[in-house]
Amino acid sequence: MLVNTNPKALLGSLLLLLLLPLVSSAPQSNCTSCAPNPLASIYPNNATGTINSTTAVLLVPIAHARALLPAHLAPLLLPHAWTRFSIPPNQYPLVVETGIDHDIRFQGINAVADFSSLHFTFPFIGLLGDNATCFRYTSYIYLPATVPLAVSGAQAYGENVLPATFDPADAAYRRTSSGSISQKIYSGQNSQALGQPPAARTLFAPALSKRDQFSPAFYRNVTNQPIFGNDTTVCDNMIRFWNTSVSQGEYEPQDLYGEVELGPPLVGGRDRVWRGVKAVGVTTAFLENNYVPCVGLRGYKGTGSGDSG
Numbered sequence: 405m406l407v408n409t410n411p412k413a414l415l416g417s418l419l420l421l422l423l424l425p426l427v428s429s430a431p432q433s434n435c436t437s438c439a440p441n442p443l444a445s446i447y448p449n450n451a452t453g454t455i456n457s458t459t460a461v462l463l464v465p466i467a468h469a470r471a472l473l474p475a476h477l478a479p480l481l482l483p484h485a486w487t488r489f490s491i492p493p494n495q496y497p498l499v500v501e502t503g504i505d506h507d508i509r510f511q512g513i514n515a516v517a518d519f520s521s522l523h524f525t526f527p528f529i530g531l532l533g534d535n536a537t538c539f540r541y542t543s544y545i546y547l548p549a550t551v552p553l554a555v556s557g558a559q560a561y562g563e564n565v566l567p568a569t570f571d572p573a574d575a576a577y578r579r580t581s582s583g584s585i586s587q588k589i590y591s592g593q594n595s596q597a598l599g600q601p602p603a604a605r606t607l608f609a610p611a612l613s614k615r616d617q618f619s620p621a622f623y624r625n626v627t628n629q630p631i632f633g634n635d636t637t638v639c640d641n642m643i644r645f646w647n648t649s650v651s652q653g654e655y656e657p658q659d660l661y662g663e664v665e666l667g668p669p670l671v672g673g674r675d676r677v678w679r680g681v682k683a684v685g686v687t688t689a690f691l692e693n694n695y696v697p698c699v700g701l702r703g704y705k706g707t708g709s710g711d712s713g
């Protein structure tokens with residue numbers, strides 16, 4: 405996700421990659437349990453990959469969501485856009501995505517190693533002031549410092565990158581003996597090694613009741629709203645396909661139910677635990693159009709049935 409394919413930035417980052425072995429010997433993660441990118445051969449000239457992710461929806465009072473947003477974005481929330489998915493207008497669906505990007509390809513090469521991430525995001529923002537087109541704001545993103553292309557790619561959008569280590573580091577999640585799945589994110593380079601508590605964690609089990617699920621259309625929708633950071637002029641038009649081989653059959657999306665804990669700075673000064681959180685576990689193939697002028701995305705509603713809702 406958020407891979408920087410802007411030629412200038414790419415050059416700078418490739419230089420960084422070349423220098424990296426001199427300054428860091430940290431191993432790069434590699435998801436061996438992840439299926440290969442099904443889009444690479446279809447779109448060889450675009451940046452493509454897969455994201456094996458848990459997309460969790462934290463329902464928060466709308467006033468709380470406004471307080472967490474920068475002042476210029478707070479008035480731009482679009483309640484009528486989420487009530488369409490049976491979420492009340494006064495409850496805001498804040499989206500936390502964790503997972504691993506895998507097999508990222510651009511012009512035939514795998515220039516970026518697999519990397520884990522946590523994205524703290526606010527969908528349904530009418531960035532263009534048209535009271536219609538929905539964008540997704542990323543305030544914070546946890547990323548491994550060992551993948552500088554991912555870090556510079558996110559920073560180029562004005563996203564606040566927090567360096568982290570992930571447990572597990574080379575897979576989307578860990579499966580517990582009881583069949584739940586979990587992920588832990590440790591702030592900085594050393595806190596995990598020093599035995600400090602994680603800065604964020606997720607714990608999910610399969611959702612047993614229909615009441616505990618959002619519709620597939622809702623998830624396709626939020627994962628396909630163009631992404632932006634503090635730079636509100638350029639957008640990440642990341643197209644997440646829900647209809648390729650990595651999202652079907654044995655890899656069919658799984659409705660999940662569980663808990664998310666987030667520490668500072670994401671939600672202010674203290675830790676917060678959300679229980680009864682609905683989520684979906686899915687791998688989506690993606691095609692990423694980077695640094696697209698946001699104004700050009702007026703009326704954007706995805707490109708087809710596999711990436712819209």
Ligand SMILES: *[C@@H]1O[C@H](CO)[C@@H](O)[C@H](O)[C@H]1NC(C)=O
Pocket residue numbers: 432434435436517
């Ligand atoms: C990652 O794993 C694949 C096989 O799953 C292997 O072909 C590739 O060389 C590995 N890459 C790194 C950087 O270890």
Ligand SMILES: *[C@@H]1O[C@H](CO)[C@@H](O)[C@H](O)[C@H]1NC(C)=O
Pocket residue numbers: 437438439456575576577650651655687
């Ligand atoms: C997603 O990650 C899980 C956990 O590592 C793995 O078992 C599964 O095969 C992955 N799915 C795909 C489509 O790569």
Ligand SMILES: *[C@@H]1O[C@H](CO)[C@@H](O)[C@H](O)[C@H]1NC(C)=O
Pocket residue numbers: 449450691693
């Ligand atoms: C692939 O990249 C090209 C060049 O940036 C762009 O014009 C095209 O729309 C992209 N393809 C898709 C399917 O988005």
Ligand SMILES: *[C@@H]1O[C@H](CO)[C@@H](O)[C@H](O)[C@H]1NC(C)=O
Pocket residue numbers: 484535
């Ligand atoms: C925004 O659009 C919704 C749905 O079309 C409408 O109900 C609402 O009144 C509009 N708000 C403004 C400020 O125009």
Ligand SMILES: *[C@@H]1O[C@H](CO)[C@@H](O)[C@H](O)[C@H]1NC(C)=O
Pocket residue numbers: 474475562563564565634
């Ligand atoms: C983004 O903007 C918010 C609020 O204006 C600010 O607190 C934050 O530091 C900014 N992040 C970056 C990476 O500039």
Ligand SMILES: *[C@@H]1O[C@H](CO)[C@@H](O)[C@H](O)[C@H]1NC(C)=O
Pocket residue numbers: 645646647707708709710711712
């Ligand atoms: C899969 O999704 C893509 C993107 O939305 C769409 O263009 C394509 O028609 C879909 N394929 C099928 C078989 O539905």
Ligand SMILES: *[C@@H]1O[C@H](CO)[C@@H](O)[C@H](O)[C@H]1NC(C)=O
Pocket residue numbers: 484485486488536537538624625626628629703704705706711712713
């Ligand atoms: C998401 O839903 C909103 C409002 O319901 C709609 O305007 C928008 O086109 C949808 N976007 C995508 C990518 O499906």
